[in-house]
Amino acid sequence: MSKQTKGKCRFCGKEYTKTSMVKHISSCKERKNELEKYENDNKIGYFGLAISGKYAKSYWLITEFREDATLKDVDKFLRDIWLECCGHLSSFNIDGISYESNPNPSGGWGHPVKGMNGKLINVIRKGMVFDYEYDFGSTTALIISVFDYRIEPLKREKLNILSRNNPIEYICDECGEKKATAVCPECIYEDAGLLCDDCQNEHECGNEMLMNICNSPRFGVCGYEGSSKYPD
Ligand SMILES: [Zn+2]
Ligand SMILES: [Zn+2]
Ligand SMILES: [Zn+2]
Ligand SMILES: [Zn+2]
Incomplete structure (x- = not known):
């Protein structure tokens, strides 16, 4: 970072x-x-x-x-x-x-x-x-x-x-190739939570708990998914 x-x-x-x-x-x-x-x-x-x-x-x-x-x-x-x-x-x-x-x-x-x-x-x-x-x-x-x-x-x-x-683009932690589009709030603490579209489907914690990546130093922490008042 x-x-x-x-x-x-x-x-x-x-x-x-x-x-x-x-x-x-x-x-x-x-x-x-x-x-x-x-x-x-x-x-x-x-x-x-x-x-x-x-x-x-x-x-x-x-x-x-x-x-x-x-x-x-x-x-x-x-x-x-x-x-x-x-x-x-x-x-x-x-x-x-x-x-x-x-x-x-x-x-x-x-x-x-x-x-x-x-x-x-x-x-x-x-x-x-x-x-x-x-x-x-x-x-x-x-x-x-x-x-x-x-x-x-x-x-x-x-x-x-x-x-x-500007919003930051991250690469998927899993495949190391594609653009990450979601974050797993469990795995982010192990630096393994950023996932591309493909790797999301195979993620061990399950698809349903994944969250949006947003333009904030708190993204993925304690359910934080971004601001509606000040979008990216
Ligand atoms: Zn200026
Ligand atoms: Zn991936
Ligand atoms: Zn996970
Ligand atoms: Zn909280």
């Missing part, structure tokens, strides 16, 4: 890897044109957040959040686009403080625990890198880096998706 995936710039449509996209997004002419349309006297800060799988780095999102968005807004977005299977707990770990979806003040094992109501402007700064975890059992771990903070015309949305990795 270390392949460098590309994604499209939402404004000009050009394709870049994540690192290049972070640079491109600050200088994209089409983006500047779009921002000029909003030109007015009301300005507010926006944070640029680059989000990727901590281990599955091929999955990434480049977003901007208005400074008055809360950690809960970011959590909700991550659940909506990549993660939500059955309402597991989640937490951000920022500067040694845990910000949890269901904070338990005595559960911090020595480090402070808070809820997610804090506004971004009060908890993050440009240049920070922090962790996020969804589901403390079959955990999906993410890394979020704050690559930008700029004052911009007040736009309606608290959240804008600037780019996202």
Whole structure:
């Protein structure tokens, strides 16, 4: 999963890897044109957040959040686009403080625990890198880096998706030849769960439990099959 995936710039449509996209997004002419349309006297800060799988780095999102968005807004977005299977707990770990979806003040094992109501402007700064975890059992771990903070015309949305990795094509684990079209949620933990159309029929766990491959670092885990709100 270390392949460098590309994604499209939402404004000009050009394709870049994540690192290049972070640079491109600050200088994209089409983006500047779009921002000029909003030109007015009301300005507010926006944070640029680059989000990727901590281990599955091929999955990434480049977003901007208005400074008055809360950690809960970011959590909700991550659940909506990549993660939500059955309402597991989640937490951000920022500067040694845990910000949890269901904070338990005595559960911090020595480090402070808070809820997610804090506004971004009060908890993050440009240049920070922090962790996020969804589901403390079959955990999906993410890394979020704050690559930008700029004052911009007040736009309606608290959240804008600037780019996202293109869907990844996998080769079948069984035959090693054809394109995988489904995943077995049992075998994925042994790196043997990706199956092409042909190998699905002969899969030992049975055909009926196979699931869709989706554009998320959580695909195949705990029944996760993708987002209806933000399809690939
Ligand atoms: Zn662009
Ligand atoms: Zn679940
Ligand atoms: Zn196959
Ligand atoms: Zn299986």
